[in-house]
Amino acid sequence: MQDPSRPATGYPAPPFHQPNGGQAPPPATAYPYAAPPPQYYNPTYAPPRPSSLASRSFFRAFFATMICLAVVFGVILIVTWLVLRPSLPHFTLHALSVSNLSTTAQSLSATWNISFLVRNGNGKMSVSYNALRSSLFYRTNYIAESQLPPFKQDTKSESTLNATLSAAGTYLEPRVIDDLNDEKAKGQVLFDVQILASTSFRSGSWRFRTRVLKVLCRKMPVGFSSKAASGDLVGGDKECQVWT
Known part of the structure; x- marks a missing residue:
């Protein structure tokens, strides 16, 4: 009579099922979704420098000031002319x-x-x-x-x-x-x-x-x-x- 404490022989062990056809799993990533496509870089575009932005602001303010001064000076001349009212001799x-x-x-x-x-x-x-x-x-x-x-x-x-x-x-x-x-x-x-x-x-x-x-x-x-x-x-x- 066969000793029950010994393992049974004569039957092959059941095959071990591995996912992905036996290939190694992909490495873990921080995002559960696919990575976004790389951004296109335009070598001809350069963001404006802070110095150029300051220069544009200065010239705009300068021209606006000159226009305001010209308008004020013109108004002063017109008012003075109307007040004095010069007439020809x-x-x-x-x-x-x-x-x-x-x-x-x-x-x-x-x-x-x-x-x-x-x-x-x-x-x-x-x-x-x-x-x-x-x-x-x-x-x-x-x-x-x-x-x-x-x-x-x-x-x-x-x-x-x-x-x-x-x-x-x-x-x-x-x-x-x-x-x-x-x-x-x-x-x-x-x-x-x-x-x-x-x-x-x-x-x-x-x-x-x-x-x-x-x-x-x-x-x-x-x-x-x-x-x-x-x-x-x-x-x-x-x-x-x-x-x-």
């Missing part, structure tokens, strides 16, 4: 005399003495006149000119401006000479007088930009007696046009 032709007037077939010679009354009507602004030049014309034909000394006018003041212009053999077309002689024979010749000046307005420490002042006294009548070589302004003071 008034020019009146007070006297105009001609002496030694003589003509040839193509030339004119004479001397003109002119006197202007200049009034600054501004109550808060003085006016300075520089580079003054007075010119005389006959029917848009240039005859003579003269430089005048600069001067300054205080508020609400009036000044006298004198000018002497001479023509010695100034050329004029024969038809123009004929027209002038015809007017003179009738007792009256019309002349145009012009003044150009560089002017600036000032009120205290405020000084506005310099502007070219233009004065035109059109068709100023000068009376002549029969065959006389001299004549004077007819009809008293004459207002002149003023603009800039």
Whole structure:
């Protein structure tokens, strides 16, 4: 009889089942899911540096400040201009005399003495006149000119401006000479007088930009007696046009 304490022989041991077909299990990972795909790196892209960001912020702030200052300065100028309300001075032709007037077939010679009354009507602004030049014309034909000394006018003041212009053999077309002689024979010749000046307005420490002042006294009548070589302004003071 077989000893029951001995193991039974004659039967093979049951096979041991291994997962994955007997291969070693994969190594353990920290995530239960598959790893994300690697990020794409663009070698041409570089994140902005802190210094470049600071420079952009500085320039933006600088330009914004300049724009604000320009706007504020413009508003101040407009308000100042409206408060002061500068007006152009008034020019009146007070006297105009001609002496030694003589003509040839193509030339004119004479001397003109002119006197202007200049009034600054501004109550808060003085006016300075520089580079003054007075010119005389006959029917848009240039005859003579003269430089005048600069001067300054205080508020609400009036000044006298004198000018002497001479023509010695100034050329004029024969038809123009004929027209002038015809007017003179009738007792009256019309002349145009012009003044150009560089002017600036000032009120205290405020000084506005310099502007070219233009004065035109059109068709100023000068009376002549029969065959006389001299004549004077007819009809008293004459207002002149003023603009800039």
